[in-house]
Amino acid sequence: MKRIFITGIAVCLLQSSYAQDVFDALRYSYPISSGTARTQAIGGTNISLGGDISSVFINPAGIAQFKTNELVLSPGFNFNKYKINYNDTITKGNKSKLNGGTSGVIFSFGGGRYGRSRNNTTLALAVNQTANFNTRFSYGGRNLNSSYTEKWLEEIKYSNVSTIDGVRSSFPLGASQAYESYLIDIVSSPNGDLLITNADISKNITQHFAYESKGGMTEGAIALAWNSNDKVLYGVTIGIPIVQYDRQTVVTENDGTGNTDNDFESFTFTENLATRGGGINAKLGVLFKPVEYFRIGLTFHTPTIMSLTDYADATITSNIENYSRRLNNDPSKPTSYTYNTKDVNELTGGGDENRYSYQIVTPWRAGLGLSYVFREISDVTKQKAFITGDVELINYKAMKYSSSQGSPDVGETEYFNGLNSQIDEMYKMAINARIGGELKFKTLMVRAGFNFMGSPYNRNFVNDVFGEDLPGWRMTPSLGLGYRDKGVFFDLTYAHAFGRNFHVPYTLQDASYPFAKNNISNGQVVATVGFKF
Template identity: 40%
Template sequence: MKRLFLLVFTAFFFTLSLHAQQPDDALKLGWFTPNGSARNLALGGANASLGGDITSNHINPAGIGLYKTNEFVLSPGFNLNNNNINYLNTKSSLSKNAFAYGTSGVVFGFPNRYQGGLASTAFSISLTQLASYNNHTYYKGSNNYSSYSEKYVEELVRDGANETAALQNYVFGSSLAFYTYLIDTTLNAAGQLSGYKSLVPVGTGIEQERDEDTKGGLHELSFAFAANAADRLYLGLGLNIPILGYNRDLTYTERDLTNNADNNFGYFTYKENYRTNGFGVNAKLGLIYKLNSTVRLGFAFHTPSFMQLTDKQRTEITTNTENYAGIVKASSDEFNSGNAGEVTYRVTTPYRAIGSISFVFNPVEETRKQRGFITADIEYVNYRGIRYNVLPENSGDFEGVDYYKALNDVIKDYYKGNINVKVGGEIKFDPWAIRLGGAYYGSPYADAALSANRIMASGGIGYRNKGFFIDLTLAQTFNTDVNFPYRLNDKANVFAEAKNNRSNIVATVGFKF
């Protein structure tokens, strides 16, 4: 009854914020495979020296400098996800499909009718989906080494929390675990509080089950300008607004494997709804230089995105401790006056640097008479450069400052910079074109034991005639990654080996005007 009284007291007097960002959340903003128009996707996302595609806005804005006419582009798409996960030698699979889209927008080309070094200029507005978060993963396995509940024990012991603090200061996790008796006190010989313990009987084995359904995406609105100097040097600048919308519904359960009704544990279930929304700003600048009519070189630099995000979270824990306290349920809404936990913060995403080369076959001025090309991009991304910070007006929030400093330190240790490679080619049979491409994205993890990469293979066809064009592409991405159901400080963390196969179908329709 003491715990119930404190719960009611807390609900009247506390409306708390949260700091719930994890190292895994950082990768949503940096580690994603190519997207764009169907043509660009078919080329493996390689476009930094090729140009002539609206997706250049989001890769190398100098590429729109090749335009001398106006163009409208629309790129609807569809994603098919298949997940196969191995957790503690137990395999699970699940799939989810969702609508998507590639780069869509408009390009305005302005040829210079007068003699001079500036042959033309171009301006473009476009929207693209950098990353899709629409997915559903599920896995389970038997564990006699650790429990999710131990992270609550670590938190309470670390803070030296007394019983009152344990019930009211951690309303999105540890307080719920303590109230439902998933976590209980330990007493010294004098009967005084000496610490906390989990009632989960890890030593005799537990079944762990995790189900996560995610929705949303990372989108980018781009305003790009490019100049064409003598049809040889192209310079471009893009100002962009990244827009993030993310929703996660998570259910995590641990069950006793012994069926012993007298060991004070039957199961516990943790449920969470987590939403992130926000936007930011970044810049992209680049150049394309034609060494001759056949060879093109490209370079682009993407500044970090400076974003302001808002997280909202609701959590719930149900615990069955059998004869000890029975089934007890508690939610963050009860502890937090019916409000979701909410926090607004700043994020700086990784910068990117891209170098590229293209070879054009039969390089005549009239592109429809060209026979094809081969192009390749190499890209460096500094994943460990992701940074979280409180808002400037919250600089006095020392708890938040300390939390983000610790999180940033973990990110610096946990991730590394790495190289991504994208290649593609096209053969033309006017008015048709056939395209093939591929991409390899290296692991962002500093620990070599965490096997992760992303490999994409793509192919497509295109038709162009009298100012109208339509392209169709199928891109197959093979993602190898790891998923941590929880993280502990005092022992090695268990993780699931995840393999995701994503089919991305994109059609691009456009016309010149």
């Protein structure tokens, strides 16, 4: 009869009921290049330029330049490619998906309070995709340092759980199923009972990780802006982001020794996670025109406060060869076992669904933009060109988790405090820079831009944890064309992002983190069609 007796104290609560980690926080906080085709063609630069519905999500003061009403639609298509290096094994793959840029409607109310034509108020209703979660990638290789099963051992070791039922109820997504399928167990030793894994590194472990996710974060917004004599423009946006995230993770480990009687042949762990929720934020902006041809923009985005709920289930299938037969002295025992979340919940009298709600706060952002417009006059159709640039600060250290309960228990409080401390150590303030320009030939326009996103990671922390300086930057050059005539416009843009990042399949307290290096290569085509009315 198997039993578990935990003698360790609670150093850090790693309970599977709380599925959040430091990397999940970045998913909802890392901005992507988005907007209309015009904005994306100039590198996403629009803090000081204005005159585009994308200003609703960048600097709402920019929509105060509109003198007419406008309807805008921006469909798009994304090409995701990857090349991942895990323990010197290279894996390639791709996934493509439809997405969308900024779409909406703008209403301009001219005349102002005193009837001056250079004063107006503008109202905009818009929607924009602020995160794209559609990815599919996999990688694998030989790992001589750790096994994924050690993650489950540590969950138990560093918790205050001391009974089998406690393991089942506290760790319904992995550890309990690994225990029920004999993948992890307890053995006696001169120093007392020890937790062990049958998939230990002496078996020359070969690992494979596969991830597929879909969904995105779509933000609906209402913006109001005011134009004071075309010299000072200011505006505010209230945004409502909606999160839909679905991910399937499949982890496989195999015995690489070829020994058919060493208590481990393989296991497959499949986890399904669905996250739903929403939040609220505000964007404030001002735009100055000290002279007709020069513009200065300032913007501040408040943190987004989001309430999210995770729904998760998992299944483990293990092949532990003759281990259970010897343990139970019963040759009729099977060599392979499968347990899922429902099986474990039935043992504890729980329901079929593992659900947990929490809150997350994303970073604040502040930006400065400068634009120079060649031949800027009141008749915008006669403008010849512009060049514009932005610099933006994002404080990733400000990301924060918290319980959605009014009075969280001690375990939750300790868990989230520890998680927020890790975020504070791992992340830093990042600088993003963008530049773009346009040449105009009567009704046709040619555009180009460049977007650089700095690494959100604390370099010293990454070096200490992973033993090397892992990058996290991204660059996106872009090209676009535009057409405007008689109240109708059409824009088309291609932007290609490339960069370097890394992926961590699991984290351990007692061993070095495994990681995979990721070469990013993502293309995006965006089209925008608009009508003035």
